[in-house]
Amino acid sequence: MTQPDAVEDDFALEANFIEQAEYLEKARFLQLLTEHPDEETIIKKLTGGGAKLLIGPRGCGKSTLLLKAYYLIVAQKTINTLPIYVNFKLALKVEPLYHKGPNAAFWFRRWLFIKVLLSIHNTIADAVEMEVGNALPSKLVLERALSRVEAGRSTDEELDDYALDKVHGAIEEILSLNDMSRCVLLMDDAAHAFSEKQQEDFFDFFREIKSKRISPKAAVYPGVTSHSPSFHVGHDAERVDVWVRPYGSDYERYMIDMARRRFGDTPHDFFETSSEELSLLAYSAFGIPRAFLSMIRAIADSKNSYISSEQKLQRRKVLELSRQGRDMSHATFASLGSKLPAYKAFIESGSKIYQSILSTLKAYNTGKPLPQHGLQFGMKSPISPEIEKTLGFLQYSGLVMPAGDTMRGVKGTYELFDIHFGDLIAENTIVGRRTKSISSFLEVLRGVKHQAWPRINDASLINTAHLGDAPFALALPACQVCGTERPSESARFCSNCGAQLKSASTYESLVSQNISVLPISNRMKKRIKENSNIRTVRDILIDTSRDRLRGIKYIGEIRAAKIISAAEEHIS
Structure with missing residues (x-):
């Protein structure tokens, strides 16, 4: 009889779902290749x-x-x-x-x-x-x-x-x-x-x-x-x-062909019966293959939850799964707070700015026929350095994609941006009906891109985002002893405890964090802590032979490699 936890053990196709190319063996990498558009x-x-x-x-x-x-x-x-x-x-x-x-x-x-x-x-x-x-x-x-x-x-x-x-x-x-x-x-x-x-x-x-x-x-x-x-x-x-623009039939073919190569050996071949559902997931990945592969992996791990008796992906589960790509990008954006502590205020303000843009786009689409729904917003040039920096962080995370610029005569020049399609779906920014169908979302996402979109400038964006005082202040490293923020960049001693102030190491801060920050399942984190002395990210990174990880029940070679890669991604 299969033990309850055996479902988490390494399975035959596990290696197909290693999303990062650099972790794939050469033979597997070449076998799973899909041609970029x-x-x-x-x-x-x-x-x-x-x-x-x-x-x-x-x-x-x-x-x-x-x-x-x-x-x-x-x-x-x-x-x-x-x-x-x-x-x-x-x-x-x-x-x-x-x-x-x-x-x-x-x-x-x-x-x-x-x-x-x-x-x-x-x-x-x-x-x-x-x-x-x-x-x-x-x-x-x-x-x-x-x-x-x-x-x-x-x-x-x-x-x-x-x-x-x-x-x-x-x-x-x-x-x-x-x-x-x-x-x-x-x-x-x-x-x-x-x-x-x-x-x-x-x-x-x-x-x-x-x-x-x-x-x-x-x-x-x-x-x-x-x-x-x-x-x-x-x-x-x-x-x-090299960011693939999430538009058109070539994009759909590229993403779905990638899924076929990764998923082709499973007993549930739903590609013929669920083409529209897969296309929606491809669009909700917003041009990021790793996000799409993560969705496919979720289906592979829980086939009975996602696939109906007719061997078709269930609409409700597909709409739930379409959030996963945007959640991954939001997690990457949030992680910048610890990787770039000086820009913590930018990250906090950026989340509010992003939600404000979504609200503006949702209001713009309200009452319009589906073919006229907008997927983009325009920022009037020149963009302030603070807003430009924040938009750069959103681009790094895969939440905002630059789409060129356009002149509007006396109204000025606008820089255009696409916003994560997964958020447009999840936040009712497009379609907006109570009863949502896969085809209605695809009608918008596949539609001809028009020249109308909401226009935003720095002042209106800051106003609608309801940012607090000093929304773009640079944070100074805190005291290593008591955690009090230093009063100025030139300060040599802590104003609270008197300790000598030192410049902070980003690496030391990241590797000292608990493994709870890693994107692995809570069950796996619990199992690691209960069956080993691994507690921090550093503990995983120094386990170069993977002996300590592989000594834990149900962690084999492939799963250990994934945990190591999660730790390396955390500090990179």
Whole structure:
């Protein structure tokens, strides 16, 4: 007899529902590939010359495209380009160095160089036979150096072998020995660390590593990325927007084909009977594949709850599930409060601003025929820096999508934005009828986009959002001893307890949090706490062998990997 908790154990298709591409094994990744609507153009930019910045919110497919470009090159019989895929997801691990001494930028740059050199060994393992030469240090030496940097135990002299000229030299030697024309450096989760100084140092590194034969490509985020003063988007790197616009039949095919590949081996094939229901879920994911896969996973985990006896998705359950994509984006937005504590007031005001925009759009649609319902809003230019920063945070979270700008004659220029379709559905912003049908929502979402939309300016937005005093004040780090906020940026001692004030480390703050903050089930959190001494995010991250996690009942290899990835996502 199956034990009650066995339903949570790893099942055969569990690996198909690992949403993050970087956690999929190569064979599984290639098996589950779905073509991005703009893939041909994007892949050409990634495999060719020139510096590029892949821009889009979390979960929109940046990692998938970088890995596709990498595997496409290494699969060639004759490789003319050296591809190097580097994941900087855990860059925040070295952020505490910025609070311990004056040489943090030096150490961080060495950490970046070592990561690049280590990744060359991965390319050598994945590609056909390749001559390496003597300039590339061994993998073991590089791994030891990386560990020492992350632990803060290396000296400046020890890191001299990992300078810019050494990296250029190792790459150039491989290019020459193998008669290759260029190197494409594919940097995933770049500028991911929520430390402005660390991000600025990364973009200085980006500019310096670029050469005639080395073309850096980096995946970055809108709204939270801080470029260095000497780095200029457009001049130093071309911007490539990879967020799929949630419009039209091509979009529906892209998302549903992805679901077929992940869900195709299950006994419940409802794709023919529930095409409209799946299309609505695709639109409610708002162009973010990770959100859509999360919905499909929910169906796979509880088939009997979602699928009727006619093997069709139930309307009520589909409408409930359509909220999941927006909930994921709202959780990402809320998490910025802890990752960017200085902008806590911006995050709190941003939630009110977002709800105000939804209310304005709902009022605009009230009484209009379905084909005339608006999905966008327009912000009058110029937008104040505070509102622009807040909209950037909403873009990073996947709640607001820029849609270009338009001139309205004497009324001025407006920047257009789409708002998360999941919220439009859940908050009755479109359709608005008591009895909602899947077809009525699709009529609006599939409709021809018209030129009418509510117009908003800074003053009206702040007024309708009912923001309090100092809605965009920057918060200063609190005292580490008593938690009292410091009175000024120049204060050296706490005004309450007298303790010496230190600059706060974002990384230390995040890894010290209880595992309750992670997006795993409450049952799993309870099981971990009851059957191990794991209590904080740090406890999970230091369990590199996963022995402690896998020693817990019903946590196998795949589930342990997912818990680890949740912890890594939390600090990235």
